[in-house]
Amino acid sequence: MSEKDLNEKEGIKTNNFIHQLIDEDLKEGKNDQKVHTRFPPEPNGYLHIGHAKSICLNFGTALKYNGLCNLRFDDTNPSKEDVEYVDSIKEDVHWLGFDWGDREYYASDYFDKLYAFALKLIHEGKAYVDDQSAEEISRQRGTVNVPGHVSPFRDRTIEENLDLFDRMKNGEFEDGSKVLRAKIDMASPNMMFRDPILYRIIKTTHHRTGDKWCIYPMYDFTHGQCDYWEGITHSICTLEFEIHRPLYDWFINQLKDSDYRPRQIEFSRLNLTYTMMSKRKLLELVQKKLVKGWDDPRMPTICGLRRRGYTPESIRNFAERVGITKNDSVVDVALLEHSVREDLNKKVQRVMGVINPLKVVITNYPDGQIEELDAVNNPEDETMGTRKVPFSKELYIEKDDFMENPPRKFFRLSPGREVRLRYAYFITCQEVVKDENGEVVELHCTYDPATKGGNAPDGRKVKSTIHWVSVPTAVEVEVRLYDRLFNVEDPSGDKEHDFKEYLNPGSLTVLPKCYVEPFVKGSKSLDKFQFERLGYFCVDADSTSDKLVLNRTVGLKDAWAKANKN
RNA sequence: UGUCUUGUGGUGUAAUUGGCAACACAUCUGAUUCUGGAUCAGAAGAGUCCAGGUUCGAGCCCUGGCAGGACAACCA
Numbered sequence: 001m002s003e004k005d006l007n008e009k010e011g012i013k014t015n016n017f018i019h020q021l022i023d024e025d026l027k028e029g030k031n032d033q034k035v036h037t038r039f040p041p042e043p044n045g046y047l048h049i050g051h052a053k054s055i056c057l058n059f060g061t062a063l064k065y066n067g068l069c070n071l072r073f074d075d076t077n078p079s080k081e082d083v084e085y086v087d088s089i090k091e092d093v094h095w096l097g098f099d100w101g102d103r104e105y106y107a108s109d110y111f112d113k114l115y116a117f118a119l120k121l122i123h124e125g126k127a128y129v130d131d132q133s134a135e136e137i138s139r140q141r142g143t144v145n146v147p148g149h150v151s152p153f154r155d156r157t158i159e160e161n162l163d164l165f166d167r168m169k170n171g172e173f174e175d176g177s178k179v180l181r182a183k184i185d186m187a188s189p190n191m192m193f194r195d196p197i198l199y200r201i202i203k204t205t206h207h208r209t210g211d212k213w214c215i216y217p218m219y220d221f222t223h224g225q226c227d228y229w230e231g232i233t234h235s236i237c238t239l240e241f242e243i244h245r246p247l248y249d250w251f252i253n254q255l256k257d258s259d260y261r262p263r264q265i266e267f268s269r270l271n272l273t274y275t276m277m278s279k280r281k282l283l284e285l286v287q288k289k290l291v292k293g294w295d296d297p298r299m300p301t302i303c304g305l306r307r308r309g310y311t312p313e314s315i316r317n318f319a320e321r322v323g324i325t326k327n328d329s330v331v332d333v334a335l336l337e338h339s340v341r342e343d344l345n346k347k348v349q350r351v352m353g354v355i356n357p358l359k360v361v362i363t364n365y366p367d368g369q370i371e372e373l374d375a376v377n378n379p380e381d382e383t384m385g386t387r388k389v390p391f392s393k394e395l396y397i398e399k400d401d402f403m404e405n406p407p408r409k410f411f412r413l414s415p416g417r418e419v420r421l422r423y424a425y426f427i428t429c430q431e432v433v434k435d436e437n438g439e440v441v442e443l444h445c446t447y448d449p450a451t452k453g454g455n456a457p458d459g460r461k462v463k464s465t466i467h468w469v470s471v472p473t474a475v476e477v478e479v480r481l482y483d484r485l486f487n488v489e490d491p492s493g494d495k496e497h498d499f500k501e502y503l504n505p506g507s508l509t510v511l512p513k514c515y516v517e518p519f520v521k522g523s524k525s526l527d528k529f530q531f532e533r534l535g536y537f538c539v540d541a542d543s544t545s546d547k548l549v550l551n552r553t554v555g556l557k558d559a560w561a562k563a564n565k566n
Numbered sequence: 567u568g569u570c571u572u573g574u575g576g577u578g579u580a581a582u583u584g585g586c587a588a589c590a591c592a593u594c595u596g597a598u599u600c601u602g603g604a605u606c607a608g609a610a611g612a613g614u615c616c617a618g619g620u621u622c623g624a625g626c627c628c629u630g631g632c633a634g635g636a637c638a639a640c641c642a
Binding site (some may be wrong): 240534 | 603
């Protein structure tokens with residue numbers, strides 16, 4: 001993928017404040033004029049749309065400047081991580097259209113170097129082993145307004161620290177009994193400098209290093225160093241790490257032996273209306289089985305969106321559109337939905353389908369006759385060709401396309417009115433058949449044979465065109481409609497919420513008896529299409545029954561919903 | 567009573583570094599079409615958090631406020 005591909009969409013700006021900073025760095029000749037970024041997920045969950053923003057930024061920036069972008073797994077906490085997540089992350093990044101080449105790294109690749117660096121700090125009197133409990137350390141750290149107090153173990157000798165740290169590594173101590181801390185400044189106004197913890201003891205098998213280690217470095221003691229060793233020039237992360245930057249720089253200063261230095265730059269993470277993006281909570285949804293898995297189409301995960309029919313292009317375009325700034329913001333999910341519609345509209349096959357069937361009998365059409373009519377696959381792209389659609393005496397139309405007592409602006413079928421069946425004939429509704437409850441169950445219509453193909457030789461016009469499926473050849477499918485998972489505008493990530501309170505009970509609607517043209521079944525390669533006027537659908541990848549399961553990609557626009565309510 | 571950081575239509579971003587606040591989404595009209603989707607045309611909507619200052623001229627510069635966010639895991 002080239003930058004040009006990424007920028008194919010006219011009107012979408014690809015410049016942002018980070019690029020301006022990079023331009024300045026380049027102008028000043030920093031780091032040999034190189035640009036090298038990295039995408040550094042922790043493999044403790046599946047990637048979501050928020051990560052997509054970061055992926056597009058990091059890989060996109062590398063592409064823009066002819067540089068490289070590494071994929072690096074920040075796997076320093078074995079108690080939360082798993083290869084399942086590693087695999088899914090790789091799949092999702094590739095699917096989005098980015099490639100890290102052979103630069104797949106792991107923070108755990110650097111455990112030896114990190115250990116050696118810790119030793120160096122101890123030797124220089126800049127780190128010490130603290131025997132206090134987590135609670136004690138936390139208590140003496142002070143608060144944002146009051147300075148902390150030094151640990152009673154702060155002045156251990158270098159030899160003692162070396163010995164203790166060695167024994168920590170050798171597994172002589174229990175989890176939580178000792179940590180290695182940097183000796184910086186317990187009174188610093190920046191809490192990050194109050195003797196940050198470098199290493200802790202976790203006797204858990206690591207998904208890559210197994211049981212080789214029982215001490216693991218903390219994020220702050222890992223990230224910058226990894227950036228440094230990989231030759232990263234611009235370490236782009238989200239706003240919550242802003243306050244870590246001075247510490248990031250502090251470690252780099254202890255490490256660096258040349259003019260080269262990576263630079264941390266922060267941007268604001270993506271928030272979407274009606275969308276909950278906290279990894280912790282998404283994990284909870286999966287664990288509590290409130291959704292069927294990480295790829296449940298209601299999830300904002302990349303795999304969930306994929307299964308729902310989103311395309312990589314649409315997500316990349318969306319990421320460009322939301323832009324990169326340091327403002328805390330909440331993007332309207334309608335922008336995401338617009339991005340898919342826009343992309344799908346030009347590449348997706350059109351198919352006639354009926355979600356809520358109403359039977360129509362063409363009384364003057366010959367019994368048992370089936371004729372094939374030509375239908376265009378995509379009116380905006382002739383190269384997608386045409387297909388044959390079978391027509392017969394009995395049809396299904398969409399229930400919403402008929403109203404017995406139409407209001408003023410309803411132009412579709414109603415008693416006595418003539419409309420066009422798309423690609424077929426003009427029909428006129430002659431009779432409405434109801435059941436004992438007064439519910440409309442069937443319509444009797446007549447067709448005009450002269451209007452075959454959809455045009456009247458006498459030039460008469462109809463006000464609307466409706467879609468249909470022929471009963472004898474219809475393929476029965478199950479359609480799943482997914483609404484927004486959360487029914488509040490801003491489930492604001494980090495506050496404590498009861499999921500039940502926010503899960504929209506109507507977020508999944510299963511419509512078991514829907515009908516589509518036989519074409520759908522015959523095309524194995526076809527996984528996405530647009531039902532005429534009913535939105536975009538995607539064949540569910542995991543459907544086990546022989547009946548086709550279709551997921552609706554996006555809901556209908558409000559205008560349509562309103563028009564239908566009348 | 568801290569450190570870092572952010573304030574531009576409803577939402578998200580722009581503004582050639584001091585020159586008529588622009589674009590997209592959303593909203594509302596209208597037109598057109600063999601899908602009321604798409605498309606096309608148009609409308610409404612901010613005077614840039616506030617108050618001063620510099621300047622012929624400030625969203626951009628200066629001073630002082632106000633409001634929001636992040637930071638007190640042995641998470642990342």
